[in-house]
Amino acid sequence: MPKGAGWRIALIAAFIVLSCIYLVPTLTPKLPDWWKGMLPKDKIHLGLDLQGGTHLVLEVETAKAVEGTLDLVATDLEDTLNSKNLRFKRISRTASDKVAIVMYEKDTAAAVQKLVKEKYRDYEIIPTVEEGGMVGVALRMKEQDIQDRKDKAVAQALETIRNRIDQFGVSEPVIARQGVNQIVVQLPGIKDPQRAIALIGRTARLEFKMVKEGVSPTGGAVPEDSEVLFEKHTDPATGATSETPLVVYKKALITGDLLTDAQVRIDSQFNQPYVGIEFNSLGARLFDQVTAANVGKRFAIVLDSNVYSAPVIRERISGGSAQISGNFTEKTASDLAIVLRAGALPAPVKIIQNVTVGASLGKDSIDKGLMAGAIGVALVIAFMAIYYKLSGMVANLGMVLNILYLMGAMSALGATLTLPGIAAIVLLVGMSVDSNVIIFERIREELRLGKSPKSALEAGYDKAFLTIMDSHVTALITAAVLFQFGTGPVKGFAVSLSLGIMINLFTSLMGTKVIFDLFLHKGNVKKMSI
Amino acid sequence: MMELLGKTNFDFIGKRNISFVISAIISIIGIIAIIQMFRGAANMGIDFTGGTSVQLKFDKPLALADARKALHSGGIAEFELQEVKEGNKLLVKLPRKSALAVGKAAEIVPAAFAKAQAGLQVTVESTTEIGPSIGDKLRKDTIIAVAISMLGIICYIAWRFDFKFGIGAVVATLHDVLAMFAAYYLFGKEFNLLFITAVLTIAGYSLTDTVVVFDRIRENLHKDLKGSLHKIFNTSINEVLSRSIITSLTTFLAAIALFVWGGEVIHDFSFALLVGIIVGVYSSVFVASPVVLLLEQRAMNKQDAVTGQPVKA
Numbered sequence: 001m002p003k004g005a006g007w008r009i010a011l012i013a014a015f016i017v018l019s020c021i022y023l024v025p026t027l028t029p030k031l032p033d034w035w036k037g038m039l040p041k042d043k044i045h046l047g048l049d050l051q052g053g054t055h056l057v058l059e060v061e062t063a064k065a066v067e068g069t070l071d072l073v074a075t076d077l078e079d080t081l082n083s084k085n086l087r088f089k090r091i092s093r094t095a096s097d098k099v100a101i102v103m104y105e106k107d108t109a110a111a112v113q114k115l116v117k118e119k120y121r122d123y124e125i126i127p128t129v130e131e132g133g134m135v136g137v138a139l140r141m142k143e144q145d146i147q148d149r150k151d152k153a154v155a156q157a158l159e160t161i162r163n164r165i166d167q168f169g170v171s172e173p174v175i176a177r178q179g180v181n182q183i184v185v186q187l188p189g190i191k192d193p194q195r196a197i198a199l200i201g202r203t204a205r206l207e208f209k210m211v212k213e214g215v216s217p218t219g220g221a222v223p224e225d226s227e228v229l230f231e232k233h234t235d236p237a238t239g240a241t242s243e244t245p246l247v248v249y250k251k252a253l254i255t256g257d258l259l260t261d262a263q264v265r266i267d268s269q270f271n272q273p274y275v276g277i278e279f280n281s282l283g284a285r286l287f288d289q290v291t292a293a294n295v296g297k298r299f300a301i302v303l304d305s306n307v308y309s310a311p312v313i314r315e316r317i318s319g320g321s322a323q324i325s326g327n328f329t330e331k332t333a334s335d336l337a338i339v340l341r342a343g344a345l346p347a348p349v350k351i352i353q354n355v356t357v358g359a360s361l362g363k364d365s366i367d368k369g370l371m372a373g374a375i376g377v378a379l380v381i382a383f384m385a386i387y388y389k390l391s392g393m394v395a396n397l398g399m400v401l402n403i404l405y406l407m408g409a410m411s412a413l414g415a416t417l418t419l420p421g422i423a424a425i426v427l428l429v430g431m432s433v434d435s436n437v438i439i440f441e442r443i444r445e446e447l448r449l450g451k452s453p454k455s456a457l458e459a460g461y462d463k464a465f466l467t468i469m470d471s472h473v474t475a476l477i478t479a480a481v482l483f484q485f486g487t488g489p490v491k492g493f494a495v496s497l498s499l500g501i502m503i504n505l506f507t508s509l510m511g512t513k514v515i516f517d518l519f520l521h522k523g524n525v526k527k528m529s530i
Numbered sequence: 531m532m533e534l535l536g537k538t539n540f541d542f543i544g545k546r547n548i549s550f551v552i553s554a555i556i557s558i559i560g561i562i563a564i565i566q567m568f569r570g571a572a573n574m575g576i577d578f579t580g581g582t583s584v585q586l587k588f589d590k591p592l593a594l595a596d597a598r599k600a601l602h603s604g605g606i607a608e609f610e611l612q613e614v615k616e617g618n619k620l621l622v623k624l625p626r627k628s629a630l631a632v633g634k635a636a637e638i639v640p641a642a643f644a645k646a647q648a649g650l651q652v653t654v655e656s657t658t659e660i661g662p663s664i665g666d667k668l669r670k671d672t673i674i675a676v677a678i679s680m681l682g683i684i685c686y687i688a689w690r691f692d693f694k695f696g697i698g699a700v701v702a703t704l705h706d707v708l709a710m711f712a713a714y715y716l717f718g719k720e721f722n723l724l725f726i727t728a729v730l731t732i733a734g735y736s737l738t739d740t741v742v743v744f745d746r747i748r749e750n751l752h753k754d755l756k757g758s759l760h761k762i763f764n765t766s767i768n769e770v771l772s773r774s775i776i777t778s779l780t781t782f783l784a785a786i787a788l789f790v791w792g793g794e795v796i797h798d799f800s801f802a803l804l805v806g807i808i809v810g811v812y813s814s815v816f817v818a819s820p821v822v823l824l825l826e827q828r829a830m831n832k833q834d835a836v837t838g839q840p841v842k843a
Contacts, residue, residue: 049795057664193657194636352661356636361585361655361795368793376787380780387532387776420727423796426788427803430781431735437780438742441773467745470690471738477682478734482727485675490727497731 002521008514016401019408026411044411046188047418047492050366052359053188054196058161058349060181063096065153065347066146073120073139074099075251080119086112089134097146100138102130109135150181153346158183161200161349163342168199183349193356195335203304203348204339206256208290209248211298211310217245225250229300231307234327246307248300253290258283262340264333265323273333274325277340284320292316303336369422376426377403384433388440390529391516395436398512402432405503410496418492428500431475435508439464440530453528454520461513472505535772542767542815543760543823549816553705556809560708563715572715575722576658578672580626580665582635583658586643588618589651596647597622604642612720614794619655626662635659672726679733680704687737691744694825699740702818706736709809710802719798728802735781736810739774740818746770747819759830763823767815778811 025031026043048055070093077099078091086108094100101116103109109127116137117125122145128136141149154177161183162175174186190196212226222228227250230243261278279287290299291313300310301324308326324336380399384392406425410417443460451459479501483494520528566572576583594611597620601609612621622639640652680700688696707729714725746766754762785807789800 057661059661059663350661351659353664354657354659356654356657358653358655360587360653365793365795368791369796372787372790372792375791376784379783379787383780383783387534389532419793419795420724420799423788423792423799423803424731426784426792427731427735427781430784431738433780434738434777437773437777441770441776445769463749467742470686470741470745473686474683474737474741475734477686478679478730481675481679481682482730485671486723486727490723493727493731 002517005514005517005521008510012401012511012514015405015408019404019411022408022412026407040412042412042414044407045414045416046362046366047416047421047489048186048188048355048362049357049419049489050362050369050417051188052190052357052362053186054190054193054357055353055355056185056187056197056200056351057178057353058157058183058185058201059352060154060157060183060345061348061350062150062153062181063347066141066149067093067096068347069149070097070099070141077101077116080115081112084115086115088112094138097141098138100128100136102134102136104134106135109137113137154181154183156346157349160343160345161185164199164338165196167338167342168196170196182352189359195331197351197354199335199338201349201351202339203345204256204342205304205344206259206340207252207302208254208287209250209252209300209302210294211300212247212249213297215247217247222247229302229305229307231310232327246300246310248302248307252302254279254283254286256340256344258286259340262337264330264337267325272325273328273330274323275328275333275337275340276321276323279320279322281320284318287320287322288316288318365419366422369419373422373426373429377429380429380433384436388436388530391436391440391443394512394515395433395440397515398436398507399429399432401511402428402500402504402507405507406496406500409499409503413495413499415495415499416492417496418489420489420493421496424493424496424500428497428504432500432504432507434471435464435468435504436512438467439508439512443528443530447528447530453526456528457516457520461509465509468505468508472501476501533772534775538768538771539764540768540771541764543764543820546816546820546823549820553813553817556712557705557708559712559715560710563711564708566715567711567721573718573720575720575725576623576626576660576665577723578665578669578721580660580662582624582626582660584622584624584635584639585614585655585657586620586622586640587653587655588620588643591618592620592643592647592650597643600643600646601639603646604638606639606642615797616794619794626660626665668723672723675726675730676707676733679730683733683737687741687744691748694822694829695744695748697825698818698822699737699744701821702740702813703733703736705813705817706732706806706809709813710806713805714798714802717801719801724796724799725802728799728806732803732806732810736806736813738777739810739814742770742774742777743767743814743819744822747822759823759826763819767819771815774811774814778807782807 022040022042024035024039025041031041074091074093081088081091081101087104088108089102089104091099091101101112103112113125113127116123116139120139122142124140124142126138126140128138130136158175158177162173165173165175165185165187170187170190172188174184176184178184185200187193187196212223215222215226217228226247228245229248230245232241232243234241258279259277260280260283263276264273265276266273294313295315296313298310298312301308308324328336377399381396384395386392388395403425406428409415439460442464443456446456446459447453476498479494479498483491483498486494563572567574570579594613597611601622606624608625610623610625612623613619614621624635624639636654636657640654643650643652680703683703684696684700687699710725710729710732714721719725743766746769747763750762750766750769782804785800785803788796789804792800
């Protein structure tokens with residue numbers, strides 16, 4: 001055996017074995033139990049473009065989360081001042097980071113300022129000048145706290161969305177944060193993408209508000225403490241929708257965060273689904289108080305500013321359970337139960353990107369991609385075999401090794417194969433023989449100069465080495481840039497391409513060379529099939 | 531030994547005036563294409579402009595005019611229709627201004643068809659909705675990506691060869707990139723993310739040929755110190771011509787398989803690759819080397835002006 005061939009063969013063989021081992025999880029649908037201990041479990045994942053599914057990018061409107069927190073502060077201040085008998089004209093959020101209190105007297109203002117300083121230590125307290133002899137105090141949230149709140153809002157939104165998706169039942173979803181305020185959601189193989197998107201994008205803020213009686217919702221001006229919301233009706237027979245306006249108090253008496261459970265139930269009388277909800281102890285107490293104090297009045301159940309129903313309270317309700325009825329189908333009721341169980345989003349989210357690929361198109365893509373790949377490989381193999389004869393077959397062997405290694409490496413990394421990824425592999429098939437073409441042409445040149453096959457081979461590999469190095473490095477530069485900037489299918493392309501380029505360098509400089517060395521090492525080979 | 535080309539002796543460098551004119555025309559069309567892209571006058575994919583595209587499949591053929599009517603009566607005023615090669619498929623593109631909320635298009639668009647044509651089975655094959663912020667970011671990222679790759683390539687070639695070769699390589703690469711834009715523009719293909727992927731891939735790949743030629747020029751420059759530059763460049767190109775063609779041919783074979791059998795999604799992508807591969811061979815012979823020669827000659831003229839030696843070219 002030629003010098004140094006032993007360890008090279010061993011290395012090539014070791015990589016073959018490794019690739020095969022790593023490919024097992026990808027190729028077998030179910031791994032035997034004994035495999036799971038020490039052996040690799042990662043496999044090549046199919047991209048959404050190949051198996052069908054939905055890729056969403058959501059943007060959390062984090063500014064709204066900060067505003068929400070400040071609105072809570074305002075409500076809380078109102079209650080506190082009222083309970084302490086401190087008179088004020090108005091408490092409201094006046095900017096995205098500020099709550100202002102306007103009072104009539106200096107003395108009250110001083111008392112309030114002291115109280116606020118103690119209670120809201122993290123806020124900046126600023127005295128303000130008001131018109132007409134009024135006195136004011138403003139609370140401003142510090143920049144650092146605002147950033148923290150925003151950051152937490154994204155984290156919470158991510159958790160909530162994860163909960164919803166888990167309850168909806170999607171296998172192998174990917175839910176990840178991206179950048180400052182974005183969340184990426186991937187739902188492979190999802191059957192009803194529209195429903196899932198609606199489920200994920202819903203804020204699901206549940207509120208119970210009292211209906212303000214005696215004010216006409218269409219009459220124009222409503223009192224400052226109230227607002228007009230709409231109740232939607234869908235006629236089950238025609239599918240036509242109509243809206244009824246309703247004046248309700250702005251202040252929510254009970255909110256969805258006091259729920260412990262929500263389940264779909266069926267009304268035995270009308271055979272109509274509804275959502276049964278359970279409150280925690282605080283919620284149950286509040287619900288008991290509110291219903292006791294308002295018997296005979298109407299109570300609006302509001303979700304994301306839509307009134308679901310506004311029943312009249314007939315009697316005090318103790319025990320902490322209630323029901324939300326409306327025009328539900330079983331699906332809509334079950335989706336509502338899911339979002340109520342998983343909780344509300346801390347801020348609304350906006351879907352800024354939605355790429356959905358149907359399963360049939362995915363299947364079509366993978367079939368065609370593999371078909372094109374097989375034909376591409378066959379064409380290249382045939383060309384090399386005809387043009388370079390036996391040497392061409394050696395190059396083809398190198399190419400097959402290349403594909404095997406690449407698949408093994410992708411499997412080991414748990415990489416995702418996309419349709420452009422398949423295209424990258426097919427391209428690599430073409431490129432992988434390129435290195436050998438450069439080497440072979442060089443060998444031919446040396447042979448023409450009258451060198452023996454063995455020295456022509458050495459010279460060919462030696463002189464072609466740098467050229468091959470250079471061309472691989474330049475290709476790698478662009479592949480790396482693609483990897484850095486690409487998302488989804490393009491990233492899949494970049495992964496396949498960069499891995500392939502590196503592996504190709506190895507097989508062309510080591511893999512095929514060792515085969516030639518084995519043939520030619522005796523030095524008495526007269527003719528080379530090239 | 532089977533040979534595609536025997537020993538050749540074309541005067542490639544001598545034809546540089548013709549080739550420069552051809553390349554200039556290609557490049558100008560490419561630049562026009564890019565300008566049109568930024569003006570929004572080219573066929574832009576929604577990944578860059580933002581908006582919605584829905585691919586639908588019908589159980590029977592549907593005339594474009596009927597499709598238009600169906601969408602209009604469904605209350606969708608602004609849209610673009612694109613026929614897909616195979617099957618009874620149709621791509622509906624809605625501009626980002628259209629009032630549809632993200633997440634709704636996959637309901638509204640097929641509903642319009644089902645309503646207008648009773649008994650027509652409509653399946654949504656894919657939906658892509660891109661918010662404006664994503665499109666803007668993508669456009670910015672793309673420009674940065676192309677700039678970084680070019681810079682990386684200049685640096686590498688300048689380091690491996692010298693600066694003049696680096697310039698030659700980048701001019702050739704830019705030429706290839708512009709040619710791809712030109713071809714896409716002339717054929718009315720859609721400029722989208724996959725196209726940019728193809729462009730960057732070719733930017734890396736087409737250098738292979740250029741590097742092969744450069745390597746040989748450098749080798750011959752060291753071997754033959756007395757010959758004229760013109761002759762050395764020509765000999766070098768002729769010597770490596772067949773390998774330039776064969777390396778591209780193998781990749782071309784693989785890409786043509788993708789083009790013919792790879793399916794609709796990567797059809798245009800493989801078209802871009804095919805164009806890039808062909809132009810890559812051309813540019814390594816007719817653009818990269820002549821540019822380096824020009825730069826070398828100019829450097830020598832300067833030197834000669836100082837030392838008073840006659841010019842060799």
